[in-house]
Amino acid sequence: MSTFTSRLCPITGKMEWILQDEQYDYHQEIARSAYADMLHDKERNEKYYSGVKKAIEIIHSRGEKAKVLDIGTGTGLLSMMAAQSGADQITACEAFEPMAKCAEQIMKKNGFEEKIQLIPKRSTELKSGPGKDMEERANILVTEVLDTELIGEGAIGTYNHAHKQLLEKNCLVVPRAANMYVQLVSSEFIRRWNVVQPLKTTETRVVSPPTASSRCSGAASLHDVQLDQIDPSLFTPLSQPVQIFRFDFNSKDGIPEDDTSTVTVKSLNKGTVDAVFMWWDIEMDPQGEIILSCAPHWAHPDSHNLQWRDHWMQAIYYPSLPLSVDVNQNIKILSSHDEYSLWFEVVDSHDTTPAPLERPLCECGIHTTISRTRIGMMNDVKRNQVFISALKKNLSPSSICLCISDGSLLSLIAAQLGAKKVFALESNPMCERVLKSYINYNRLGDKITVLTKKLEDLTAEDFQGLKINLVIGEPFFMSSVLPWDTLYFWYAVCELKRFMVTDVPILPHKMSIKAIGVQFRDLWKIRAPVKNCEGFNLDVFDQVIQKSADKSDSNVEPQPLWEYPGTPLTSTGIVAQFDWSKQVTEMKPISTTSTLICTKSGSINGVALWTEYTFDEDLVISNGPLLLNDTCIKWDYFCQQGVHLYNKPMSITEGQCLDVIFSFTPKTGELDLKFPTTIS
Structure with a gap:
């Protein structure tokens, strides 16, 4: 069955009706569930299999039945590993209904439908005891509820609930534990993803970011990237990798929902601590002999045999106040986590600052409005130089400019280069607030007017009776998903030609x-x-x-x-x-x-x-x-x-x-x- 649904067309900027499967959202969630990436991770699969086999062998060596609980079974792969390894009893739960149905069919096709009990619920909804979801508690837990940040998918709560309600006291857990590592780096390049830099427009003039942004700790969320793909020449290590947390998944006392650590390291080089690289490894067996590492190649235990994975990458975090250090200087890394996230600060070893207990929040509005990729784009010197050169070629003291982009600094560049008047068209309210903070801080309110109305609602009065004689855009729009969605710039220009002179120059053309x-x-x-x-x-x-x-x-x-x-x-x-x-x-x-x-x-x-x-x-x-x-x-x-x-x-x-x-x-x-x- 199909149905008509409305959506905003990113190219025209108008609402449109499109014919879609009535279960479009349902199918999109399945298609984007990212299971396939994990299932192509051969190292992950092999080491999970080894960990499951070892746990079952240990339980059997005790003379006990191996009773396995698989939380978030997905395709049922880990449950089938347990069945193939001789588990006596297996309960699998999966809350995502379409995947639970899929797992049921997979188990049947592989001949395990009688061996595995599949329950379409969250693990936190399961009850154990006679006549309940699980007749008795399990003595082996196997699960994969980890993400790039390790705890971002609720691993702490999942493990703690399982130990309290679903597992025997003397149980085994696969994986057994996780170890988290960080490394301090200095990098002007990486800093571009987090700190909006001043933009020099002339020999004497600069578009400066509002003061609040220079003191802001930035976005609270992690920046997940493939660290191996950053050119090594673009950053300088300031410390060796160091362990900051160990998460004991088999702890009967529970994993702390809030924890801090302070680790002192000695700086390897002189520089500014611009970023904290983070990754983790997991121990698959009780003895900690089977290790799966997510480290980048320079810190990996088997750098010549790296497994590519997109579901567990590495992460970058940004300290709120970059610290300048000398060679062999002692530095304290302050680390904190709550139930779902991490954050870090870096201070001199003599600083008595306690580990940061409160998660930092963006105070300037820029980091919560604009993505890190976009901040990097705004800091791209070569890109900005093209805009400046194009404007210098086309601007005159009589120029009435119209800037069509979201969250762009073009209007400020045009104003500083001598335009008589600049109108900045903003379609995004959050970008509007950021732009106005820039305009006020750089004292350009008399030259720049921000327009926020819909294109069709704009009037000559909004343009103060002036005729636009130059149009410029990056172009960049918050609604754009694919590269060519920036064609919206073209539609906006055509819609507003009634306010422009004939043959108005359009940049880019x-x-x-x-x-x-x-x-x-x-x-x-x-x-x-x-x-x-x-x-x-x-x-x-x-x-x-x-x-x-x-x-x-x-x-x-x-x-x-x-x-x-x-x-x-x-x-x-x-x-x-x-x-x-x-x-x-x-x-x-x-x-x-x-x-x-x-x-x-x-x-x-x-x-x-x-x-x-x-x-x-x-x-x-x-x-x-x-x-x-x-x-x-x-x-x-x-x-x-x-x-x-x-x-x-x-x-x-x-x-x-x-x-x-x-x-x-x-x-x-x-x-x-x-x-x-x-x-x-």
């Missing part, structure tokens, strides 16, 4: 969508079928995921491709170009085919797409590759690209062609991309 065929080293795993995992048939899971993906997923998704290495296998193709000086709604539908020529033989598992914006022949901003050669692509650190991932890789030979078909209906903003399933 052209947008291009580009594409390249790629063999991603690992990214393909997030969409690839699992098939068989540790000897268990998971075809049912693959079918469920694919069915839901077909009903809910776009064939292009946004990804920060700098985190995912790949080899280019085709030429770069221009998929589409847009001249923003034309009236968009008067244009006829566009349909083009871009041919990507295979430059070498190999296996294509994705097509990467990005946008470029042209200000003039010499001034172009690209959200795509910073470096592109025969063997690798280095992507922009502060942008997301689009990527189409194939379920099955396609074998190619040099000289073959891959056609990307593009269609666009200007009147409605409907945009579509089709990718070949065979190579011509």
